[in-house]
Amino acid sequence: MDDEQALLREERRKDRLIQTRVPRDLESTLKREARRRRLTVSHLIRNILEDTFQLVDDVVANVDEIVTDSVELARRVGRDARRVADVVRDAVVAPGTDAEAAASDVRDRAPHAPEPAAAPDTTQDDPARLASVYAWNRVIANRPATCARCATELERGSDAFVGLSEEANGPRVWLCAACGESL
Numbered sequence: 587m588d589d590e591q592a593l594l595r596e597e598r599r600k601d602r603l604i605q606t607r608v609p610r611d612l613e614s615t616l617k618r619e620a621r622r623r624r625l626t627v628s629h630l631i632r633n634i635l636e637d638t639f640q641l642v643d644d645v646v647a648n649v650d651e652i653v654t655d656s657v658e659l660a661r662r663v664g665r666d667a668r669r670v671a672d673v674v675r676d677a678v679v680a681p682g683t684d685a686e687a688a689a690s691d692v693r694d695r696a697p698h699a700p701e702p703a704a705a706p707d708t709t710q711d712d713p714a715r716l717a718s719v720y721a722w723n724r725v726i727a728n729r730p731a732t733c734a735r736c737a738t739e740l741e742r743g744s745d746a747f748v749g750l751s752e753e754a755n756g757p758r759v760w761l762c763a764a765c766g767e768s769l
């Protein structure tokens with residue numbers, strides 16, 4: 587307590603005194619917090635005020651940076667959106683085809699999309715599933731898959747074709763590069 591008193595006296599000597607009325611529960615909160623931090627209530631309030639204004643200053647000082655970041659972010663989002671749009675345009679072969687199905691297929695592979703656990707597509711030669719494909723999209727596989735025609739294993743990074751299917755919710759159909767080229 588002697589230390590606190592001394593500190594208080596020292597502060598009083600240099601500093602201006604500002605008095606304020608606070609509700610009883612705020613007072614007890616301040617006292618409790620001051621005890622917890624081993625500060626005087628006066629010191630605690632001063633810290634809080636200084637922190638608050640420091641915070642405001644920092645925010646004001648950072649506004650330029652924030653704006654720059656936002657512009658860069660907007661630019662990046664625009665770029666990604668354009669890339670996705672390009673892929674959709676390539677994917678939609680004829681006007682009037684199921685653009686929404688193609689778009690959702692593209693969304694699955696959209697840049698920055700969180701990558702699901704690498705479970706190999708268990709695609710086997712299934713004529714019905716192949717028949718539902720209305721277009722093949724030339725892609726680079728990002729996870730292991732199996733060619734639906736020759737059962738070649740497609741590794742991550744290999745050239746492949748992915749089927750755009752009428753059955754939007756069906757499993758993906760893959761072709762290896764050789765089978766895709768020989769269509």
Ligand SMILES: [Zn+2]
Nearest residue numbers: 733736762765
């Ligand atoms: Zn194949």
